[in-house]
Amino acid sequence: PYLLRTKAAIADCETHLRATSSFDGPIEGFLTQYLLVLLCADVQQEICTIVSSRGQRPGDSQLAKFAEASATRVFRSVDKSEIANLAGMFGTDVRDRLNSTLDDRIVTLYGNAVNNRHQVAHYSGITVSFRDIQQATTAAESILAAFESALA
Secondary structure: OOOHHHHHHHHHHHHHHHHOOOOOOHHHHHHHHHHHHHHHHHHHHHHHHHHHHHHOOOOOHHHHHHHHHHHHHHOOOOOHHHHHHHHHOOOHHHHHHHHHHOOHHHHHHHHHHHHHHHHHHHOOOOOOOHHHHHHHHHHHHHHHHHHHHHHO
16 A cells, blocks of 8 residues: 555545535645645655665665665656656666556646645645545555556
């Protein structure tokens, strides 16, 4: 299971929004902004973990540490194109496997969340709702699963 921290936070936020009837208000927006940042941080951590796990295959712990450290340094943005670029570092066939398994709707849902996270961090606000972040989290899980599968 991927994104456990994000999914737990979504559940907690949803419980609060329901209990306080705060959907469609500023509190929903504040929580959604927090969840966007958390989702992107979680995806970055998951990608690095997947790369590290891939590096452990030969049973060489130093290779695994190198793979994890390299992923942390090379992988700076959780944009889908950057995930594909990282996959491509394992070979173009790996990148092609990743890209061929992802449907455009999933990539769009995820991309909207990543772009809105950038807006939160560097500009003024967001154009996504709490429901959108739930869908983006599901899309992110699909992308992570496809990435892990492509590396396998």
